[in-house]
Amino acid sequence: APAPVIYFRHMPAPIIPAGELIKSSWQAFVKYWETTVRYSAWLILPSLLTLLNVFVPRGQDQAAVAFAALTVIASLVVALWVSVALYQVVFALESGAKITDQTTKTAWILVVPIVWIALLQSLAVFGALLLLIIPGIYVGVRLGFSQLGLFTKQLHGRAALADSWALTKDRFWAVLWRQLAGGVLFGFGMVLVSFVAMYLVSIVAGGAKLDALLASQNSNPLAGGLLGLVQAIVQAAFVPLFVIFQVKLYKALDRSRA
Secondary structure: OOOOOOOOOOOOOOOOOHHHHHHHHHHHHHHHHHHHHHHHHHHHHHHHHHHHHHHOOOHHHHHHHHHHHHHHHHHHEEEEEEHHHHHHHHHHHOOOOOOOOOOOOOHHEEEEEHHHHHHHHHHHHHHHHOOHHHHHHHHHHOOOOOOOHHHOOOHHHHHHHHHHHHHHHOOOOHHHHHHHHHHHHHHHHHHHHHHHHHHHHHHHOOOOOOOHHHHOEEEEEEEEHHHHHHHHHHHHHHHHHHHHHHHHHHHHHHHOOO
């Protein structure tokens, strides 16, 4: 009788531990900060526009509405460009390339493909959420690297989603744990720095208590504008860290898959 054929299921290789990934991301963040912040600093622009709205004379409703619309449009445009440019810069830095004007030359061109991938990704996650929360989380994690395929493999649309789905095959829990660990730790750091920064602003503003300053931001446009500016500065400082973490996790997954 012929010998029985035994099939072995291929399992992906282990990926970098969460602690090592977080440590490596922080080290790269400190190392690359002076380079990456030149791009993330543009996130402060919408807050500056909001602060300028304080100087619009009262009773000029049309001017106020125009400023508000300008701020919303600027926020969207700047966020899209910064997102694309930061990923291009971080991928280049991680590969050892020198950052020049050519590094982000195609950033505006990639905005539309990135939005299209994000739209398809959102539709897929929303469709899963219609079933239950857990399927939505599962699909969200599996498709979480769709946009990164555009930067490394020039994948568009459904091809980018398919690549992320294959990249995270049999790795849902490993990816979820690492993203939760990094997100919670880095998010806590950003919140803590924001709190300290706002407390310092409250002291400079005349020794007012922080809770009183926060309570007055709705009735006091200047206070609200200053606090928004402080939060935008802190966000601009920390955004590269989240991008670096995502890039390093993506590259680790891709290496172990190969």
